[in-house]
Each structure stands twice: as C-alpha cells, then as structure tokens.
Amino acid sequence: MEKKDGYHVAVLGATGAVGQQMLNTLEQKNFPISTLTLLSSPRSAGKKLLFKGVEHTIQEVNPDSFSGVDIALFSAGGSVSKEYAEHAVRHGAIVIDNTSAFRMEESVPLVVPEVNEQALLKHQGIIANPNCSTIQMVVALEPIRQKYGLNKVIVSTYQAVSGSGAAAVDELYSQTKAIIHNESYEPAILPVKGEKNHYQIAFNAIPQIDKFEENGFTFEEMKMINETKKIMRLPDLHVAATCVRLPVATGHSESVYFEINEEGISVQEIKDLLATAPGVILQDDPDNQIYPMPADCVGKSDVFIGRIRKDLDELKGFHMWVVSDNLLKGAAWNSVQIAESLINLGIVK
Amino acid sequence: MEKKDGYHVAVLGATGAVGQQMLNTLEQKNFPISTLTLLSSPRSAGKKLLFKGVEHTIQEVNPDSFSGVDIALFSAGGSVSKEYAEHAVRHGAIVIDNTSAFRMEESVPLVVPEVNEQALLKHQGIIANPNCSTIQMVVALEPIRQKYGLNKVIVSTYQAVSGSGAAAVDELYSQTKAIIHNESYEPAILPVKGEKNHYQIAFNAIPQIDKFEENGFTFEEMKMINETKKIMRLPDLHVAATCVRLPVATGHSESVYFEINEEGISVQEIKDLLATAPGVILQDDPDNQIYPMPADCVGKSDVFIGRIRKDLDELKGFHMWVVSDNLLKGAAWNSVQIAESLINLGIVK
Numbered sequence: 001m002e003k004k005d006g007y008h009v010a011v012l013g014a015t016g017a018v019g020q021q022m023l024n025t026l027e028q029k030n031f032p033i034s035t036l037t038l039l040s041s042p043r044s045a046g047k048k049l050l051f052k053g054v055e056h057t058i059q060e061v062n063p064d065s066f067s068g069v070d071i072a073l074f075s076a077g078g079s080v081s082k083e084y085a086e087h088a089v090r091h092g093a094i095v096i097d098n099t100s101a102f103r104m105e106e107s108v109p110l111v112v113p114e115v116n117e118q119a120l121l122k123h124q125g126i127i128a129n130p131n132c133s134t135i136q137m138v139v140a141l142e143p144i145r146q147k148y149g150l151n152k153v154i155v156s157t158y159q160a161v162s163g164s165g166a167a168a169v170d171e172l173y174s175q176t177k178a179i180i181h182n183e184s185y186e187p188a189i190l191p192v193k194g195e196k197n198h199y200q201i202a203f204n205a206i207p208q209i210d211k212f213e214e215n216g217f218t219f220e221e222m223k224m225i226n227e228t229k230k231i232m233r234l235p236d237l238h239v240a241a242t243c244v245r246l247p248v249a250t251g252h253s254e255s256v257y258f259e260i261n262e263e264g265i266s267v268q269e270i271k272d273l274l275a276t277a278p279g280v281i282l283q284d285d286p287d288n289q290i291y292p293m294p295a296d297c298v299g300k301s302d303v304f305i306g307r308i309r310k311d312l313d314e315l316k317g318f319h320m321w322v323v324s325d326n327l328l329k330g331a332a333w334n335s336v337q338i339a340e341s342l343i344n345l346g347i348v349k
Numbered sequence: 350m351e352k353k354d355g356y357h358v359a360v361l362g363a364t365g366a367v368g369q370q371m372l373n374t375l376e377q378k379n380f381p382i383s384t385l386t387l388l389s390s391p392r393s394a395g396k397k398l399l400f401k402g403v404e405h406t407i408q409e410v411n412p413d414s415f416s417g418v419d420i421a422l423f424s425a426g427g428s429v430s431k432e433y434a435e436h437a438v439r440h441g442a443i444v445i446d447n448t449s450a451f452r453m454e455e456s457v458p459l460v461v462p463e464v465n466e467q468a469l470l471k472h473q474g475i476i477a478n479p480n481c482s483t484i485q486m487v488v489a490l491e492p493i494r495q496k497y498g499l500n501k502v503i504v505s506t507y508q509a510v511s512g513s514g515a516a517a518v519d520e521l522y523s524q525t526k527a528i529i530h531n532e533s534y535e536p537a538i539l540p541v542k543g544e545k546n547h548y549q550i551a552f553n554a555i556p557q558i559d560k561f562e563e564n565g566f567t568f569e570e571m572k573m574i575n576e577t578k579k580i581m582r583l584p585d586l587h588v589a590a591t592c593v594r595l596p597v598a599t600g601h602s603e604s605v606y607f608e609i610n611e612e613g614i615s616v617q618e619i620k621d622l623l624a625t626a627p628g629v630i631l632q633d634d635p636d637n638q639i640y641p642m643p644a645d646c647v648g649k650s651d652v653f654i655g656r657i658r659k660d661l662d663e664l665k666g667f668h669m670w671v672v673s674d675n676l677l678k679g680a681a682w683n684s685v686q687i688a689e690s691l692i693n694l695g696i697v698k
Binding site: 152154156158172173176177180191195196197199200203204205206207208212215216217225238239240242244246247248249253255257267286287288289291292293294295306307308309310311312313314317319321 | 501503505507521522525526529540544545546548549552553554555556557561564565566574587588589591593595596597598602604606616635636637638640641642643644655656657658659660661662663666668670
C-alpha cells in the first residue's frame with residue numbers, strides 16, 4: 001500500500017502546554033501533513049498560531065470539526081475527549097488521546113511505541129497516550145523485561161509542574177519570584193487545580209499529584225500502577241508508586257527499584273542492554289558524575305537513564321534513575337510517535 | 350546522684366549551618382549551661398555571637414580548649430572531629446559528634462534517643478550523631494519495628510541543600526534569583542563541594558549527595574544503609590537508599606517503602622501506632638489534603654509522617670512519607686537531645 005504524501009491532522013487543545021509541544025514536535029519531526037486543523041474550546045477559538053511559518057486560526061471544536069481528518073491529536077482534558085472522540089471516530093479519524101479518559105478501557109490500545117506498537121493493530125478508532133510518568137518508566141523497563149523478566153517495581157517520582165499545565169509553570173515562577181523578593185503570594189493552582197487546598201510549590205515538595213483514591217494512593221499513582229501493567233502486558237506485575245511534585249518546570253525524574261526473574265545478572269549487563277535500547281540514552285558514569293537531571297533533558301525526545309545499581313541484599317533487585325521531558329516523550333512526542341506508527345503499520349492510509 | 354544546675358558546654362563549629370542551630374536549640378530548649386565555650390577554625394575565630402542576650406567571642410580551637418568542659422558538641426567537619434575528639438576526651442569531656450568521622454566505629458554509640466538511648470551507657474567518650482536523613486527515618490520506623498518487626502526498607506530521599514551547609518543555601522537562592530532574572534550563574538558548590546563538577550540546583554534535582562563509592566551508591570546512601578542497621582540493631586535488615594538533592598533550603602522528605610514481619614496489619618493500626626510514637630507527629634488525612642511538606646517543617650523538632658498506605662501486592666508492605674527539619678531533628682536537636690539523655694541517665698554528672 002502506498003503512503004500518502006501528507007495527512008489531514010487535527011490538534012484539539014492547541015493552546016495548552018502539551019498542545020504547543022505537539023505542534024512543535026510535528027514541525028520538528030517533519031510529520032507529513034497535508035492539512036492542519038487547530039481546534040479548541042470557545043475560550044481560545046480565534047487565536048492564531050504559526051506552524052512552519054504559516055498562520056493558522058484556531059477554530060472552536062464542534063461535532064463536525066473532524067470531517068476529512070485522518071489523525072486527531074487530543075489534549076484538551078478528559079471531559080473534552082469524552083465529548084468529542086466519538087464524533088472524530090464517526091468521521092473516520094483515528095484519535096490519539098493524551099488524557100486519561102479512555103486509557104483503561106479494554107478496547108483502547110494504550111501505546112508506547114518502543115514497548116507495544118503492535119497493540120495499535122487492534123484499535124477501534126481511539127488510541128490512548130499513557131500518563132507522562134508511566135511512559136518514561138516503561139521505556140526503561142521494557143528491554144529489561146524482554147531479556148530478564150520483570151517481577152516487581154517500586155517507584156518514587158520527582159515530577160515537574162508543567163505536568164499540571166502552563167498555568168502551574170507560571171505559578172512556580174511567580175511564586176518563586178515573590179519569595180525571593182520577600183513578597184506574599186497566594187497559591188491557587190498546585191497541587192491540583194480545583195481542589196480545596198493549594199500549597200506553596202517553590203522551595204517545597206508536595207506529595208500529591210491528582211486527587212486521592214479511597215485506598216490512599218493518588219489517581220496519578222494508580223495511573224502509573226495500572227497503565228504499567230496494561231502497556232507491558234503484565235497483569236500480575238507488582239507495582240507501587242509514590243508521586244511527588246517538585247519545584248521544577250519541566251522534566252520528570254524517577255527513582256525506580258525493580259526485580260527481575262533471574263539471579264546473577266550484573267549492573268554492566270543491564271547497562272549494556274539499556275545502552276542500545278530504543279528511545280533510551282544511558283548517562284551512567286559515577287566516576288565522572290554523569291547521571292541524568294531534569295534541567296538537562298528539556299527539549300529532548302529521549303528517556304535518560306543512570307545511577308544503575310545492584311541492590312545490596314536482593315539478588316534479583318536493581319535501582320535506577322530515569323529522567324525525561326514530560327511534555328515530549330511524556331506527551332507530545334509519544335503522541336506523534338504513535339501517529340508515525342499508524343502510518344508505518346499501514347493503519348492510516 | 351544530684352544533677353548540677355548547669356554544665357560547661359563547648360560548641361565546635363559554632364558559625365556553621367548546624368552550629369548556629371545548635372546554639373538556637375540550646376537556648377530554646379533551655380539546656381542547663383553554666384559555661385558556654387564557642388570554638389572554631391582560625392577562619393571564624395574572633396567573631397562574636399549572642400547567646401541568651403550575652404555576647405560570646407569565638408575562640409580558635411586548640412588541643413587544650415576542652416579543659417573543664419562537660420559536653421562538647423562537634424559540627425566542624427569530619428577532619429576537625431578526628432583531630433580534636435581525643436583531646437576533648439582526654440580532658441574529660443563527652444563528645445557528641447555530628448560528623449561521619451566515628452559513626453561506624455564499634456566503640457562509638459550512634460544514637461537517636463527515641464530509638465536507642467540506652468546505647469549511651471556504653472560510651473567511651475565519643476557519641477556519634479547520625480546522618481540527618483537516617484535520623485528521621487529511624488524515628489519513623491522504630492515504633493513499627495518494636496510492634497511488628499521490620500524486614501525490608503527501600504527509601505528515596507528528597508533532601509534540602511542546607512544539608513550541604515550555609516554556602517549551599519546561598520548558592521540555591523543566588524542561582525534561583527539569577528535564573529528568574531535571566532542572568533548567568535556558575536554553580537560552584539553543589540552537589541558536592543570539592544568535586545570536579547558542579548550542577549545547577551535551582552529548578553532541578555541532582556541524584557548525587559556526597560561522593561560515589563565503588564558499588565555505585567553514594568556515601569550518603571551508604572550512610573543511610575549502614576547507620577540504620579546499627580541504630581536499630583538489625584544487622585541483617587534489607588535497606589536500600591537513593592538520595593537526591595532538591596531546590597529546597599531546609600527540610601528533608603523521604604518516600605519510604607517498608608515490610609514488616611506480620612501479615613494482616615491495617616493502615617489504621619500503623620497510623621494509631623505512629624500517632625503516639627515519641628518524636629513523631631502524624632499528618633495523614635488525604636480527604637483534607639493533609640500530609641507533611643518540607644516548607645511546613647522548618648523550625649520544628651518533630652518528625653512528620655503521612656501518606657501511609659498498604660502496598661497493593663505485598664501483604665507485609667507499606668509506604669509512607671517522612672519529613673523533618675534536617676538542621677534540627679536531623680542534627681542540632683538530636684545532638685542536644687543526646688546531651689539531655691546524658692544528664693538524665695546520670696552519665697554526665
């Protein structure tokens with residue numbers, strides 16, 4: 001089957017933190033686009049954005065916005081996705097949804113191309129992009145699972161505020177500036193927009209991302225747990241997560257403990273494996289203080305891994321430190337990668 | 350035996366971040382002092398400090414500085430401790446050392462009064478104050494160990510820069526200010542003073558505290574591992590640590606996974622236990638977004654615990670979030686508490 005020269009791509013939520021990165025990524029990766037339709041809520045409709053030097057006017061989304069669209073990238077929040085995904089599918093578009101609206105639905109592939117690209121073949125119109133903190137972890141764990149099996153994962157995250165949107169980044173910087181200048185600042189967004197209480201994020205760490213579930217875990221933590229099992233096709237994997245928000249604008253970090261199924265594997269074997277793994281850049285040289293940090297990962301598509309150590313007690317246990325740009329591999333780049341896979345697999349024609 | 354009205358106390362390293370907090374703590378807790386001798390390196394000698402409204406001149410330390418001293422609080426770095434501890438002991442003082450110089454020596458009690466106060470009875474002149482990140486964790490774990498046993502601990506830390514001294518705090522604020530105002534700033538201290546490379550800490554997370562050991566763990570991580578086993582008298586405890594520096598001035602946080610020896614214990618039972626544990630304040634009410642944060646712990650002596658959850662797979666496993674002021678319970682307050690215990694146990698007369 002011949003590939004087309006270009007596809008009709010729609011971006012819903014074009015003005016958000018992730019939407020902006022989607023447009024940047026489509027441009028930088030030179031994604032084959034014949035027509036680009038930018039869509040948003042009424043609030044942002046009418047705004048103009050440049051794409052490859054050409055001005056595009058953002059249109060208010062409506063049920064018929066998706067007529068003729070091949071691929072629709074959604075990142076305007078879960079309720080918007082729930083309202084418009086069926087309309088996009090009805091018009092023949094394939095939806096790549098960056099919200100949590102459909103991720104755990106059995107009929108919806110939840111895809112990280114380095115891990116489970118083939119799951120796309122079973123799509124029924126909607127494909128879900130996983131949570132940012134899940135994506136970078138499974139990219140790191142999948143090569144290990146393939147070679148040595150995977151039995152247990154305990155992760156503590158160090159997450160950037162841009163995961164809460166552009167307004168949260170503004171809050172971080174405005175609040176930091178206020179504190180530095182001894183001025184007052186009333187937190188209004190973090191940890192969770194719309195929750196009762198808001199806390200200082202500058203020079204602080206907040207152990208809450210998203211709302212609490214009945215079991216004491218946050219929704220973010222449960223997303224990491226459930227999505228990891230689904231993407232890696234390991235329903236019985238032991239996974240636990242503690243998710244923490246930091247005064248970092250962009251770049252999620254993760255302290256990951258994992259147990260494989262084999263004994264006697266060395267740190268060097270894990271390093272050799274990850275050094276050539278897809279989507280991974282190994283930065284692990286303690287003698288020269290080389291390890292990944294969020295400040296270094298911004299604007300890069302890869303998942304950076306370092307500080308790989310063998311546990312001192314558990315023969316099958318290892319520790320590692322995983323860092324990635326949460327707006328790129330954690331969102332925009334993974335979505336565009338899914339779109340590329342749809343073309344390469346002949347799913348979008 | 351009668352207690353004296355006051356003791357001759359010497360503070361070595363009085364101008365440092367911890368030394369300052371020791372003086373504040375001695376003052377606030379109204380420690381019984383008859384004579385206060387402030388000591389330092391030649392660099393700070395001659396400076397004047399107020400204690401209870403009275404001006405004290407800092408003297409340059411020498412081998413005979415400790416004549417007549419009952420209790421000597423050391424926090425001027427490991428090499429200074431190694432040089433002067435024997436002189437202090439020779440003069441009959443009991444040294445409470447806040448550096449890592451003697452912590453792992455078998456003849457030196459490593460003490461957190463809530464956990465192992467009785468170890469003081471076997472002292473031979475030197476008592477070691479544990480590492481800040483270790484102290485708050487063992488205060489949280491000890492009541493659990495006593496009631497349910499303790500088998501495994503995996504901790505990821507979120508540590509404040511004041512653990513690297515007052516100059517590191519200056520670096521955090523100066524660098525933050527520079528970034529906010531789009532000015533350049535050359536990191537010179539963090540992650541480790543004297544190491545080859547220095548990295549941005551503002552709006553970043555650095556997975557290195559102290560130097561690397563041959564096994565890939567940092568010295569800070571090995572301190573947490575080895576000190577925890579020694580303080581809790583559990584040489585076979587499985588402990589692993591990943592230590593990370595954050596853009597937070599004061600207040601260490603820890604994401605702690607632990608396994609007890611019993612099955613069937615509920616989160617409520619752990620909460621009830623910790624709610625009345627010595628030195629602990631339970632802040633754990635997810636419905637009202639109540640959990641500890643470093644910004645809230647500054648200036649407080651307690652260890653704050655929240656986010657207690659039962660692991661979803663491991664029947665003996667739990668997660669918790671532990672926060673404390675690293676300069677107080679992590680250093681100055683624990684040292685002064687040891688001094689109080691020395692008096693209460695009749696060791697210092």
